[in-house]
Every structure is written in C-alpha cells, then in structure tokens.
Amino acid sequence: MEKYTITGLNIEKAASFLGISAQKMQEIIERRVLVPNWNEYQYLFRFEHKALNIDIGSVLVQKDDVFSLIFGFPKIKRAMLLGPAIRSNFGTISKVAVEEKMNGYNVRVILLEGKLVALTRSGHVCPYSSEKANNLLDTSFFIDNPQLVVYGEMVGPDNPYVPRKIYGIDSLDFFVFDMRHKDTGLPLPVYERRELCEKYGFKQVRLFGEFHIQEAADMVTNIIRDIGRKGHEGVVIKDPEMVLQPIKYTASQSNCSDLQHAMKVYNESGRDFIFSRIVREGFQSVEWEESEEEFRKRCLQLGESILRPMKESIIKVRDGERVTEEFTLRVKDRITLLKFEEYMRRLGMDIIFSEPKIVDDEYLVYMTKINKSTSDKTLAMWEGQLWS
Amino acid sequence: MEKYTITGLNIEKAASFLGISAQKMQEIIERRVLVPNWNEYQYLFRFEHKALNIDIGSVLVQKDDVFSLIFGFPKIKRAMLLGPAIRSNFGTISKVAVEEKMNGYNVRVILLEGKLVALTRSGHVCPYSSEKANNLLDTSFFIDNPQLVVYGEMVGPDNPYVPRKIYGIDSLDFFVFDMRHKDTGLPLPVYERRELCEKYGFKQVRLFGEFHIQEAADMVTNIIRDIGRKGHEGVVIKDPEMVLQPIKYTASQSNCSDLQHAMKVYNESGRDFIFSRIVREGFQSVEWEESEEEFRKRCLQLGESILRPMKESIIKVRDGERVTEEFTLRVKDRITLLKFEEYMRRLGMDIIFSEPKIVDDEYLVYMTKINKSTSDKTLAMWEGQLWS
Known part of the structure; x- marks a missing residue:
C-alpha cells in the first residue's frame, strides 16, 4: 500500500x-x-x-x-434525577456553581495570524462564526493570554445551525462558558474565567449562583422551572474549581422543543435523539412528584411535541411542498458568504442561498436547507409505498 | 480450520x-x-x-x-396511509379480502412422528405451544394434507410471550391465518384455506369481508375504528388469490398499547420499535383528517402511553422492587413444563417459575421475567449515576 x-x-x-x-x-x-x-x-x-x-x-x-x-468540547453528562446526581457527583465538595446552558451552537475561539478563528464542535473552521468572533470579541484577550482557548455558545436568530429567538438577541451573540489551556485541555476555575470575561468585556452565560450541596437540587429545580417558563434550555452544574466533572440538566420545554424539531424532519432524526428526550420526561415527572393533573399536562405536551410537527410535514408534502428548514445569515464581509457557501457544499449539505440584500451596512441572506430524506419518505407514503 | x-x-x-x-x-x-x-x-x-x-x-x-x-413467516409490510397503499398495491385486482390481525404470537404447525409440533417465528420448537397445538387441532388435517403447513396466532391470557385478555379467551386458543405448501412456501388462496379450516374445525382469524378496491380504504377505516374501540389489533388486507403481497394496518390503540409495554421496560426496548409506532400515529392523524379536539386527544393518549408505564417502573425501582413481567402457563402434561423451562434457559432468559398448582386437571404455573436492563438502569439513576 x-x-x-x-x-x-x-x-x-x-x-x-x-x-x-x-x-x-x-x-x-x-x-x-x-x-x-x-x-x-x-x-x-x-x-x-x-x-x-x-x-x-x-x-x-x-x-x-x-x-x-x-482540545474538543468535553462531553458533559446528564442528570436524570437531580437530587441523586448532585449528591453522588459532588459529594466531596461543599458548593456547586450553577450556570445557564444556552441553546445555540458551540464554538472554540483562537487567534491565528492576527485574526480570530472559530472552530466548530467537530473541529472545522466555520467562516460565518469566525467573522462573528472577530466582530464580537476583543482580540487583546488572546494576545494577553496566548495559552487560553475560549469556549462559548453562538446564540440568536441569525444562525446557520440553531436559530432561536428566545433570548431577545437581535442577530447573533457569543456567550463564554469555559476557558481551557492549550495542549493540556485543563479548564480555568469558574470565577477566574468569569473575571477574565469581565475584564475583556466578553459576554458570558448567566451564573445563577453558588449553592450548598444540600440545597442545590431544590435551587436548581426552581431555576429549571423558571428557565422552562421562559423557553430557555437548562443549566450546567459545576465544581467551582473545575476539578470534578460538570453535569447538565434541562427543562421539559427544551426537551419538547428538541422533539418538535426532530419530528418535523422525522426521517432524518436519530432514534436515540428522540428516545433520550422522552426518557428525560419520565424521570423528571417522578422526581418532581407531580399531581395527576400536572402529569396529564406533561403527557399532552409530549404528545403534541411529537405529533404536531410531524403532521405539518406530512400535510406539506401532500400539498406538493418539500420539508425544509429556513435560516437567516447576516455578515459584514461579502467574502464570508462565499466562504460559508463553499463550507456547506464541502460538508455535503443540500442548501439553497438567496441573493444577498444590503440591510444596515450588512449583507442579509436566507438559507434553505432541504430535508430530502423526510420529504422523499413522506412522498413515498402518499404514493402508496409501504413502510417496511 | x-x-x-x-x-x-x-x-x-x-x-x-x-x-x-x-x-x-x-x-x-x-x-x-x-x-x-x-x-x-x-x-x-x-x-x-x-x-x-x-x-x-x-x-x-x-x-x-x-x-x-x-418456510418462515413472510414479513407483511405495513400501510402508513391506507388509501394510497391499497390503490398502489392492489390496483391490478378488483377486490381485496380483509382479515383480522390478532395480538398473540405466531406459530407454524406440522405433524412429526404422529404428534403436532409448533415452530416459533425463529424456527424453534416451543414445547408449550406444541402441547397446545396437539390439544387444539385435529391431527387428521395433517394426515390428509401432508404437504401443508398451518400458520396461525396463539392468543389468550395463558401465554408465555404475549398474554392478552382482549378476545374473551379463557386460556389460550389458536387461530389460523395462513396455510402454505411445504418446500415452495406457496400460500393457499384465502377461501380455499378458510374452507379447509371449516372442514377440520380449526378456529381462524375473522374475515371482515371482501371489498372493491374503490371502497376498501373507507371500509377498512371503519373496521379499524371498531377494532380500536375493542382494543383489538388490526387487519391484514389480502389478494384473495394470495398472489399479490398482503399489507397490514393497525389501530391507534394497538400502537399505544405496544408503546405502553415498550416504555415499561424502556431500557430493553428497541428505539426503532418505539419510533415506528409514533410515526404511525402521525400518518393516521393526517389521513383521518381529525379535528383539533380529536388530534389533542390522540396526542394525550400517545403521551400517556409513553410516560405512564415508564413512570410506574421508575417508582417501582425507587421503592426497592424490580421491573418484571408476569405470565401464566397452563398445561395438561407436567413434562411440558420441564421442557419449557429448559427451552427458556437455553434461550438465555432470566425467568423464575412458581411451583405448579393443579387446577381443573391442569398444571398452573406463574412465570416471572425479570427485566434486568431496565431495573439496573433505573436503579443506577436513583443512585445518582449520569445518563451518558
């Protein structure tokens, strides 16, 4: 060979x-x-x-x-039952810090040849996120701290991956949730990281506070209920020194919102993705000791999150349309658009871009992702093919 | 080698x-x-x-x-949308026969050395089903028709695989749904098979009737609504000559009942099993053009079918018990029990059998199947382990 x-x-x-x-x-x-x-x-x-x-x-x-x-994004494991998980994972420390888990996409930012570069979860350079990083972050941080990598969430509606309007963000913003050393991957303690963010004017994920292990589960439960009402996602519970591994926990509304998206494009969604969100609802319902009425409300929400988006996709295809997802991009440099289009092509995505419009000194582009698998499967059913 | x-x-x-x-x-x-x-x-x-x-x-x-x-049980494909599936699959014939699809387990029966032998879907000889076949079926059929194999459903509560009380059957009964020639696997036409069953006194699955292709979807829809109300499973739609492949279609209540069982033992259930039942609900809801009220009822039923059994299992494990399934067996010959126990052991099942009791000239045994995977995973969550 x-x-x-x-x-x-x-x-x-x-x-x-x-x-x-x-x-x-x-x-x-x-x-x-x-x-x-x-x-x-x-x-x-x-x-x-x-x-x-x-x-x-x-x-x-x-x-x-x-x-x-x-280093890549460390996989953060999930609590199914908050109380037992907090006691078991943080039993050797007295307090945990609770930060918000935002609903966007993860990027790591580094400085290369005088410009910021945004690396996606898989390690690709995303041209769109890189332009945003350069506009949103003070480069002097990276000059002063050449050994640090900034880990954060790109959040907001002008978003080629996870567009969300839930945070009142106009376009797209970047929220730091972690900083790690190059070469070793070792994280900075929570407060050291938060102070550095303050100093350089970086936005960061919300810190809900530091809680004693004994009260943490109750406090997080209250936070999660509040987060759920707002349609936000969840929390990450951390050892302030970042020695023990963090754990995550999400609101029911976020699980259901994931399901809504997954079932809209039901034939491209992972079975495990769907299953795990269902299982979370079962455990939360038991841990929260719900009344029969609350439980039925949860069941209805789960059922609707699953069936309504799927029903809409089936009707769409019956009426001659395809199942698609719509995204908005907004850039200052037109070259970024060309680079991003090439990037999507290289990743093998089936995407249509609109002609750019100039709005407030920026180029605005609509991106349509065609969900070929769900569109084709649904059409096949309308044509009388059998499931399997 | x-x-x-x-x-x-x-x-x-x-x-x-x-x-x-x-x-x-x-x-x-x-x-x-x-x-x-x-x-x-x-x-x-x-x-x-x-x-x-x-x-x-x-x-x-x-x-x-x-x-x-x-020959094994031929896989019967499923219609997701009844109208299109009937038109597309049976467009070259004028009428279809509609038979009931019962909820039990499939066995094939043959005569070997003067005794009937029941083969399971995977081709094992099930000692329990074999005893039942000998008690329920007239052996002279097999002597008169040595080239035919009888395909049917074992249905009822005294059932080591799929115990169901939905048909008003006292213990266990056998319903023929197919007959095929040995060596070629070719099926008998529907009416020829039904006449043979009549002649030899075999019980058979219900024939709802023969319908013109144009009216079949509407007729099956009515039948399915009725089947659903009774808690029965569904139908198989057949070319009376058994040349074209049959197709199956099930009631929403049956999909939900499958989900209830799957979610009770959520950690041993296949993700695809769960997913496919959910998808059926979406298509049926669209084809039946439900009102918003009916749709919400369907969503609630789906959600409850998923969450309620899972919730019960989580609570059971919290309270120190294990998740199990209970079965009742009833045999005339005590040797059958010994053979069946050995059979289960050979298949690697984790099963506990009670001491046999004599009831009405038969041996009654309770069989408890321990769902180790779901019990262990649920207990791990109560001990604070993380999901993944």
Whole structure:
C-alpha cells in the first residue's frame, strides 16, 4: 500500500509534540484520525476519531513548526434525577456553581495570524462564526493570554445551525462558558474565567449562583422551572474549581422543543435523539412528584411535541411542498458568504442561498436547507409505498 | 480450520434437496446459517440467517433421509396511509379480502412422528405451544394434507410471550391465518384455506369481508375504528388469490398499547420499535383528517402511553422492587413444563417459575421475567449515576 501523507504536516515534529513515535503518527494519519482543514487553514488538523486520549473535534495547530493542541468540547453528562446526581457527583465538595446552558451552537475561539478563528464542535473552521468572533470579541484577550482557548455558545436568530429567538438577541451573540489551556485541555476555575470575561468585556452565560450541596437540587429545580417558563434550555452544574466533572440538566420545554424539531424532519432524526428526550420526561415527572393533573399536562405536551410537527410535514408534502428548514445569515464581509457557501457544499449539505440584500451596512441572506430524506419518505407514503 | 459439521445432517442429500452443491451446503453449515434444534428434534434445522432466498426462521426437516422445507413467516409490510397503499398495491385486482390481525404470537404447525409440533417465528420448537397445538387441532388435517403447513396466532391470557385478555379467551386458543405448501412456501388462496379450516374445525382469524378496491380504504377505516374501540389489533388486507403481497394496518390503540409495554421496560426496548409506532400515529392523524379536539386527544393518549408505564417502573425501582413481567402457563402434561423451562434457559432468559398448582386437571404455573436492563438502569439513576 502506498504511503498516505498529509501535505504540510511535519510528522517527526508532530509526533514529538504529541509524545509518540513517528511510526505511530504515520498510522494515525493513514487511518484518517487526523485530517487537514481547507483553504487558508490547511495547517489546522482535525481529529476525526478519538485517539491517544484526544477527543473527536480536537485540533492540532502547526505554525512554523510550532505546535499546539486545542482540545474538543468535553462531553458533559446528564442528570436524570437531580437530587441523586448532585449528591453522588459532588459529594466531596461543599458548593456547586450553577450556570445557564444556552441553546445555540458551540464554538472554540483562537487567534491565528492576527485574526480570530472559530472552530466548530467537530473541529472545522466555520467562516460565518469566525467573522462573528472577530466582530464580537476583543482580540487583546488572546494576545494577553496566548495559552487560553475560549469556549462559548453562538446564540440568536441569525444562525446557520440553531436559530432561536428566545433570548431577545437581535442577530447573533457569543456567550463564554469555559476557558481551557492549550495542549493540556485543563479548564480555568469558574470565577477566574468569569473575571477574565469581565475584564475583556466578553459576554458570558448567566451564573445563577453558588449553592450548598444540600440545597442545590431544590435551587436548581426552581431555576429549571423558571428557565422552562421562559423557553430557555437548562443549566450546567459545576465544581467551582473545575476539578470534578460538570453535569447538565434541562427543562421539559427544551426537551419538547428538541422533539418538535426532530419530528418535523422525522426521517432524518436519530432514534436515540428522540428516545433520550422522552426518557428525560419520565424521570423528571417522578422526581418532581407531580399531581395527576400536572402529569396529564406533561403527557399532552409530549404528545403534541411529537405529533404536531410531524403532521405539518406530512400535510406539506401532500400539498406538493418539500420539508425544509429556513435560516437567516447576516455578515459584514461579502467574502464570508462565499466562504460559508463553499463550507456547506464541502460538508455535503443540500442548501439553497438567496441573493444577498444590503440591510444596515450588512449583507442579509436566507438559507434553505432541504430535508430530502423526510420529504422523499413522506412522498413515498402518499404514493402508496409501504413502510417496511 | 477444522471442518464444522452438524451431527445427523446428510449433507449430500440436503444439498441435492435444496438444489445446491455439497460444497455450498458445507459453507452454509460452517457459517451457522443452518443450525440444529435441541433434544428430540435434532433432525429439524433452523435457518438463523437468510440464505438461498430462504428467510430466517425457515426450518429444514430431515426424516429418514427425506427432506422438507417449512418456510418462515413472510414479513407483511405495513400501510402508513391506507388509501394510497391499497390503490398502489392492489390496483391490478378488483377486490381485496380483509382479515383480522390478532395480538398473540405466531406459530407454524406440522405433524412429526404422529404428534403436532409448533415452530416459533425463529424456527424453534416451543414445547408449550406444541402441547397446545396437539390439544387444539385435529391431527387428521395433517394426515390428509401432508404437504401443508398451518400458520396461525396463539392468543389468550395463558401465554408465555404475549398474554392478552382482549378476545374473551379463557386460556389460550389458536387461530389460523395462513396455510402454505411445504418446500415452495406457496400460500393457499384465502377461501380455499378458510374452507379447509371449516372442514377440520380449526378456529381462524375473522374475515371482515371482501371489498372493491374503490371502497376498501373507507371500509377498512371503519373496521379499524371498531377494532380500536375493542382494543383489538388490526387487519391484514389480502389478494384473495394470495398472489399479490398482503399489507397490514393497525389501530391507534394497538400502537399505544405496544408503546405502553415498550416504555415499561424502556431500557430493553428497541428505539426503532418505539419510533415506528409514533410515526404511525402521525400518518393516521393526517389521513383521518381529525379535528383539533380529536388530534389533542390522540396526542394525550400517545403521551400517556409513553410516560405512564415508564413512570410506574421508575417508582417501582425507587421503592426497592424490580421491573418484571408476569405470565401464566397452563398445561395438561407436567413434562411440558420441564421442557419449557429448559427451552427458556437455553434461550438465555432470566425467568423464575412458581411451583405448579393443579387446577381443573391442569398444571398452573406463574412465570416471572425479570427485566434486568431496565431495573439496573433505573436503579443506577436513583443512585445518582449520569445518563451518558
């Protein structure tokens, strides 16, 4: 077999940086564990598989033969029963910090050649998010703290991935929820991170407070009820020192909103995605000791979240339309649009972009994602095909 | 690699019977496509994989070097939208026959050495079902029609697989829904089969009637609404000549009842099982052009079918119990119980049997199946473990 190489990667030096042999490095490349990014970012290498205890989505940066490693988003595990989960996971500390889990998409931001670059969860450079990062974040933070990576949520309606109007954000904004050291992935303690954000004027996710372990479950329950009423998503419960692993918990309304989206495009949604949201409702209902009336309300909400969007998609296809999702993009630099279109194409997305309109010094573009699988399956049913 | 053989199978003759080379036959055995049954039925060989266009669950019988092939249960595809499915699948004939689809478990019955033997869907010999077949069916049918296999549903409360009280059956009864020729798997036309059942006094699934293609969807819709009210399952729509493939359609109440059972043991249930039942509700709701009030009722029913049984299981485990399923068995011959216990053990089931009681000349036994996966997962949540 011919030797597969990645243009531009110095295998010897990369191996030495990662503390492995050159042969092991070669194997990692041949198995496409590590793959280069596109265009101007070919010196960024994405982990497409987990290896060497480095998670998927981590990014190796090679700049003039100097390396750094940007760790991926750590998977935050979920509490099904708040009380037991808090007692069991944080039983060795006295207080936990509770921060908001916002509903948007995750990006990591780093400085490269004087410009901010936004890396998605999978480790791609997103041109749209990168332009936003440059407009929203003070670059001096990254010059002053070259060893830190900023982890945050891109939130708001002008959003190519998770458009949401629930936070009163006009277009798109960035909220920091984590900062980690390059190369080690070690996180900053909660208050150190929050102070740094303050200092540089970064927006950050809301801190609901610090609570004693004994009262935390009750406090979080109250917070979650409030978050649910507002249509927000949930919380992440953290060891203030960020030594113990954080845990997440979400409002019923957020689970149902996930289901609404999943069932609209029912044939492209993961069965596990749907199942896990259903299971959360069962556990929350028991832990909250609901009355029969509250329980029936929860059942109706669950049922409607599942059936209503699906029904709408079936009717849409019956009436000759396709199932689609609509997004709005807003950029200052027209080049960003071209780059983003190419990026979507490279990811194999079936997307239609409108002609850009100039609105308030920005280019406004509508993006339509066609849900081919759901459209085709639904049409096949109307044509009398059998399910399986 | 050492040559793997099946004791007792005459490879040359089996190959010749199936119309393949001895080498091909050997490969089929080495790959464990064909595996022998246990104990006294070691001359029955089960297809554990599909091969040679023979479905999983088909059974090769070798008796004194004479072979026969018992075809598996043909998979019946499901209509999501009744009108389009009937028009598209039966457009080349003028009438369809509509029979009831009952809620029990499928067995095929054949005569072997003077006794009836019941084969399950997977091709195992079920000792319990075999005793029932001998008590319920007139053996002379099988002597008069040695080339026919009887396909039917075992239905009723004294049932080790699908206990249901919905048909007013005291213990367990057998309803024929299909007859097929050995070796070819070709089915008998609907009326020929029904006449044979009449003649030999076999119970059979209900025939709702024969309907013109143009009216069939409306008629089936009415039948399904009625079936749903009674808590029965659904229908199978058939070409009376059994040339075109049959299609099935079920009542919403049956989908919900499936969901109730699946969510009680949520951690052992297939995600696809749950998903497909949800999807049926969406399509039925659209095709039936429900009012907003009817739709909300359907949503509530769906939500309750999902959450209520799950909630009960979570509470049960919180209170120190395990999630189990209870079954009742009733046999005339005590040996059947011993054989059935061994059969369950061989299949790897985690089951507890009560001491048999004598009731009305029969042995009554309670069987408890422990749902270890759901019990363990639920307990882990109460102990504060995280979901994933």
